[in-house]
Amino acid sequence: MRFLANARVRLFAGAALISLSPVWVKLVSVSPTTSGVYRTLFGGVALLIYLLLTRQRLRLSRPVGAMLLAASVFFALDLWFWHRSINYIGPGLSTLLANFQVFFMMLAGIILYGQAPRPVQLVAVPLALLGLGLIVGFDWSELPADYRLGLIFGLLTAVCYAGYLLTMRAARADALDALPTREVAIMSLTVAGILAISAYFEGVSLAIPTLADAGWLLGYGLLSHCVGMVLIASSLPRVSTTEAGLALLLQPTLSFIWDALFFARPVTTIELFGAVIALAAIYLGSRPVSNQA
16 A cells, blocks of 8 residues: 555544544443453454564664553553543543543654744644534533533643653654554553552453443544554654654544444534534645645
């Protein structure tokens, strides 16, 4: 598949697959932590089997191993906060808040990498968030305590996801292979272990109640996590941090569309207008400076 040679194509394809994550979570009847465990466990095992069959080396240098450990911690926290934010404020607003990672990514690009955002990107970021705000349509008045906690968890999700993207980018900075299969496999299995420990202390069961749940969790782990994460991680060293953050805004936009298609979510004209604005902003912000791939 030659089209996957383009880093931006891989970034968008990975974001589209990961946008299915709320669908899988909504279909299963297990706890949020349990969903996270099996998402990363199934995806990690699939990648590990591929590595063993292709006889690829699993050994990592100490600096890369440290970055992958940091990425694993960030991603485990991302899943933990995001699932709980959904419980308090719903999937729409929690996903919108999680994508405030755009601001953290842009700030990191300026401070850590000297990547000054282009004027069109500075316009695209608030434009994209405006579009997503029209999709979600939330009311800030008279917020109960649980709702405020959900907002905090949503913002912490954004911080943790930005931390994951930055540390995975650092782990892949000098990589020669196109797809980070080894890195994502190790990260996934580490996250599964972290979340399993969390489930133990939470008193949450890891049992899968039905075959249908097992099927949904398998799809979650293989498609959204395994393939989606590999495609995104492979693109990170070859795009700017602002482009990565803006492209990943595709995730909540598509999640809104899947919600309407699969779960008959009512769609208003304002929400549809918001989706168009968000997609237009993503396109403007992720356009390359030149015609290079």
